[in-house]
Amino acid sequence: MARPSRYGASDLLDAAVRLAAEGGPAAVTMAAVAKSVGAPSGSVYHRFAxxxxxxxxxxxxxxxxxxxxxxxxxxxxxxxxxxxxxxxxxxxxxxxxxxxxxxxxxxxxxxxxxxxxxxxxxxxxxxxxxxxxxxxxxxxxxxxxxxxxxxxxxxxxxxxxxxxxxxxxxxxxxxxxxxxxxxxxxxxxxxxxxxxxxx
Amino acid sequence: MARPSRYGASDLLDAAVRLAAEGGPAAVTMAAVAKSVGAPSGSVYHRFAxxxxxxxxxxxxxxxxxxxxxxxxxxxxxxxxxxxxxxxxxxxxxxxxxxxxxxxxxxxxxxxxxxxxxxxxxxxxxxxxxxxxxxxxxxxxxxxxxxxxxxxxxxxxxxxxxxxxxxxxxxxxxxxxxxxxxxxxxxxxxxxxxxxxxx
DNA sequence: CAGGTTTTAGAGGTATCTCTCTAAATACAC
DNA sequence: GTGTATTTAGAGAGATACCTCTAAAACCTG
The missing domain is CATH 1.10.357 (Tetracycline Repressor; domain 2)
Known part of the structure; x- marks a missing residue:
């Protein structure tokens, strides 16, 4: 059907949890989540509006x-x-x-x-x-x-x-x-x- | 000795407390504190490094x-x-x-x-x-x-x-x-x- | 292998924030 | 009044964040 996803929603959420646990809610930026899993920021916006x-x-x-x-x-x-x-x-x-x-x-x-x-x-x-x-x-x-x-x-x-x-x-x-x-x-x-x- | 201060440290801290209470730590930006008391941002940096x-x-x-x-x-x-x-x-x-x-x-x-x-x-x-x-x-x-x-x-x-x-x-x-x-x-x-x- | 759909990839616009720097204003000491 | 130290006032540089948008890549179906 389509290309398989490389960065799944749960992977991104896992990274977001880590960031939030360490630096609080403010540390959960779209760029930080992307960087944390090695994805470009566009991939994060593809999963989350x-x-x-x-x-x-x-x-x-x-x-x-x-x-x-x-x-x-x-x-x-x-x-x-x-x-x-x-x-x-x-x-x-x-x-x-x-x-x-x-x-x-x-x-x-x-x-x-x-x-x-x-x-x-x-x-x-x-x-x-x-x-x-x-x-x-x-x-x-x-x-x-x-x-x-x-x-x-x-x-x-x-x-x-x-x-x-x-x-x-x-x-x-x-x-x-x-x-x-x-x-x-x-x-x-x-x-x-x-x-x-x-x- | 000198010009009297118009925006004292405690006034700025009061505003900062209000902002933090309403929007969390992230809401306490230097600009927001300044705006909250009607001061320019420079005045805030004059009080706090x-x-x-x-x-x-x-x-x-x-x-x-x-x-x-x-x-x-x-x-x-x-x-x-x-x-x-x-x-x-x-x-x-x-x-x-x-x-x-x-x-x-x-x-x-x-x-x-x-x-x-x-x-x-x-x-x-x-x-x-x-x-x-x-x-x-x-x-x-x-x-x-x-x-x-x-x-x-x-x-x-x-x-x-x-x-x-x-x-x-x-x-x-x-x-x-x-x-x-x-x-x-x-x-x-x-x-x-x-x-x-x-x- | 061709078509179609999903995903990656990342450049770039807009906004906001931090912080610096200069100039002007103010009020007291003398 | 003059001098002086302190404060206001705000412009602007640099960094970062959010979000949009386009193009290419990857894979499955038939």
């Missing part, structure tokens, strides 16, 4: 790579193990995919969300509501009743592992293994019913 | 504005109230200074730390070790013994309030008042000795 389109795919692909494992961890039948598994998944995924995890440290806004194609904006919203919905129902399965209880589950399952992991990643160092235990303790302590007393 | 110098002062001033209150909250004699006050301070400060708080969401690296003047780099390191040292001694005063216990206090006093506040700020919405209570509960639950059981 413009820079916002590339950035949106970069963000959405990375987010989905993380969320898919997170969501399947939440599907465990026992709600408490679901919560613990999800929290641990965040740590393990970040440990195993440091560059991608460093991308998620930022915000869609930092990746020019305002200029994304409409479809990308909707996809992002869908992904976010899907995760928040899953955590919400988890909170109810855990017996959370009020607004504050639900918030507390969100902190336990999302914010604490995320914060602990990012603190290490942002220094460029890998995620130490003891973080897994710290997160497990903190999450357990914050879930309804509490954890073993701290000391 | 170059862009890294401006960014370093932007970061250090903002960090110090936050840390001074945080550190004085930690000085309370009763260690548990010190921890709770420090956690609450983070929430209140972010609520009252949303633009500055949104700046602190980023990393010195995002503000070109690699090109900062030496002196600024040292000041940053000093500020960080000062805070981590204070939290470290707080952890000991709270009876923390092992590595994991200390980490847990850091999570309770720093990471949890920071994460909860940033989750709201990054959507552009102000910090809701109920966050103060959520943070207080989570921090209490994570401190040695625990909090009231969740439910």
């Amino acid at each position: 413009d820079r916002p389109a590339l950035l949106s795919e970069l963000w959405l692909r990375t987010l989905d790579n993380f969320q898919s494992g997170f969501l399947s961890a939440l599907e465990s039948t026992a709600p408490r193990t679901a919560a613990m598994d999800a929290a641990r998944h965040t740590v393990c995924w970040a440990r195993d995919h440091p560059a991608e995890a460093r991308v998620l440290r930022y915000n869609p806004r930092d990746f020019e969300q305002a200029r994304w194609p409409q479809e990308a904006g909707r996809a992002l919203q869908a992904a976010n509501t899907r995760v928040y919905g899953a955590v919400h129902t988890l909170a109810h399965r855990l017996g959370a009743t009020g607004q504050v209880d639900v918030e507390r589950v969100v902190v336990a399952v999302i914010d604490v592992p995320y914060a602990l992991v990012q603190r290490h990643l942002q220094e460029g160092s890998p995620v130490p293994s003891h973080v897994l235990e710290t997160v497990a303790q903190c999450t357990a302590a914050l879930l309804p019913g509490g954890g073993e007393p701290p000391s | 170059d862009r890294p110098a401006l960014l370093s002062e932007l970061w250090l001033r903002t960090l110090d504005n936050f840390q001074s209150g945080f550190l004085s909250a930690l000085e309370s004699t009763a260690p548990r109230t010190a921890a709770m006050d420090a956690a609450r301070h983070t929430v209140c400060w972010a609520r009252d200074h949303p633009a500055e708080a949104r700046v602190l969401r980023y990393n010195p690296r995002d503000f070109e730390q690699a090109r900062w003047p030496q002196e600024a780099g040292r000041a940053l390191q000093a500020a960080n070790t000062r805070v981590y040292g204070a939290v470290h001694t707080l952890a000991h005063r709270l009876g923390a013994t092992g590595q994991v216990d200390v980490e847990r206090v850091v999570v309770a006093v720093i990471d949890v309030p920071y994460a909860l506040v940033q989750r709201h700020l990054q959507e552009g919405s102000p910090v809701p008042s109920h966050v103060l209570e959520t943070v207080a509960q989570c921090t209490a639950a994570l401190l040695p000795g625990g909090g009231e059981p969740p439910s």
Whole structure:
């Protein structure tokens, strides 16, 4: 049918992830991505309509790579193990995919969300509501009743592992293994019913 | 002695904070700062040797504005109230200074730390070790013994309030008042000795 | 091998940003 | 008032980024 592609979309996105992890969103220029894989800039524009389109795919692909494992961890039948598994998944995924995890440290806004194609904006919203919905129902399965209880589950399952992991990643160092235990303790302590007393 | 200055350093930094809060570090260009206060670009270069110098002062001033209150909250004699006050301070400060708080969401690296003047780099390191040292001694005063216990206090006093506040700020919405209570509960639950059981 | 489609390849226009440099304006000291 | 140090004011050079556009190359189908 046609000439085979030498620089595929996923190759370019891989390069973009590396650049973003090292130099932040500003480092993801079309020229830098092209240079990073040895392609001329025209090849990048052949795959992505413009820079916002590339950035949106970069963000959405990375987010989905993380969320898919997170969501399947939440599907465990026992709600408490679901919560613990999800929290641990965040740590393990970040440990195993440091560059991608460093991308998620930022915000869609930092990746020019305002200029994304409409479809990308909707996809992002869908992904976010899907995760928040899953955590919400988890909170109810855990017996959370009020607004504050639900918030507390969100902190336990999302914010604490995320914060602990990012603190290490942002220094460029890998995620130490003891973080897994710290997160497990903190999450357990914050879930309804509490954890073993701290000391 | 001389002509009075029309665009002071702090005016320019104020504008830079606004720009960074709205558009991220990339939006803080010398031209944008100048335009934001109605000055020609030359006036900005008269105050700051170059862009890294401006960014370093932007970061250090903002960090110090936050840390001074945080550190004085930690000085309370009763260690548990010190921890709770420090956690609450983070929430209140972010609520009252949303633009500055949104700046602190980023990393010195995002503000070109690699090109900062030496002196600024040292000041940053000093500020960080000062805070981590204070939290470290707080952890000991709270009876923390092992590595994991200390980490847990850091999570309770720093990471949890920071994460909860940033989750709201990054959507552009102000910090809701109920966050103060959520943070207080989570921090209490994570401190040695625990909090009231969740439910 | 011929036709058609996709992709590479990169030159170049336009815009923007950083930073330098000169000249003029200002206000205080004497 | 005069001198002087500081600041404003902005033009312009050099670099870089985004994006467009044209031409050629490569491969599959028939």
